[in-house]
Amino acid sequence: MTRIDIAKVQPAAYDAMFGLEKYLETSDLEPILIELVKIRASQINGCAYCIQMHTKAALGKGEAVERIFALSAWKESPMFSDQERAVLALTEEMTHISRQGVTDRVYAQVQEHFNEEQIGQIIMLVTTINAWNRIALAIQIQ
Template sequence: MTRVNIHKIQPAAYDAMFGLEKYLGTTDLGTSLPELIKTRASQINGCAYCIQMHTKAALENGEKAERLFALSAWKESPLFSEQERAVLALTEEMTLITNHGVSDEVYNRVQEHFTEEQIAQIMMVIATINAWNRLAVATHTQ
């Protein structure tokens, strides 16, 4: 069964989402960290379309395949820095927000590594990819 094509039916909605993407391109988070966030959230949300898109982008930006392979097990992997671990923990808690919100422990770990401006940027990356994931999964985007 074909599902609604929001981009075609409601292009203004997609224009707004692309506005968020344009903003995300202005952050000072670099290229690697946002792609790790986007890939991890997409893994949690089961969004094959976004996993493929963001692992490809990560590789094109110089990310190592080995780290992408280990991303779903980042807690046990030695391949991620403490800074990345803090962001991945925040990504998981924001993506699974109904479980218990964002804990003080996770938020405090992020504060150890990032400025308030960067934390706001990280949260916007997480929120935006979660919105994209939900749209792609709900509409069976291929």
């Protein structure tokens, strides 16, 4: 079954999504951390297209192949910093928001490593990649 071309039928909405991407490029967040979040959310959501795109981007920014391989098991892997762990935990809770929301424990961990502006940027990052995943899956981008 052929699905719609969202960029063609909803160009203003699609442009707004790219506006969020441009905003994220100006954030204080490390480029590799941004890609790790995008990969992890995409893994959870089962978006192969986004996993492939953001894995390539992470590698292009200098991320190690081993860390990308370990990303789905970041809780057990010693390869991730406490700062990365805090963001990945927030990514997982936001991506699975219907389970329990974002817990105080995870939010407090993020507060240990980031200021309010950065936390806002992280929340927008996770929100944006989850939206992209849903778009890609709904229209079966390949």
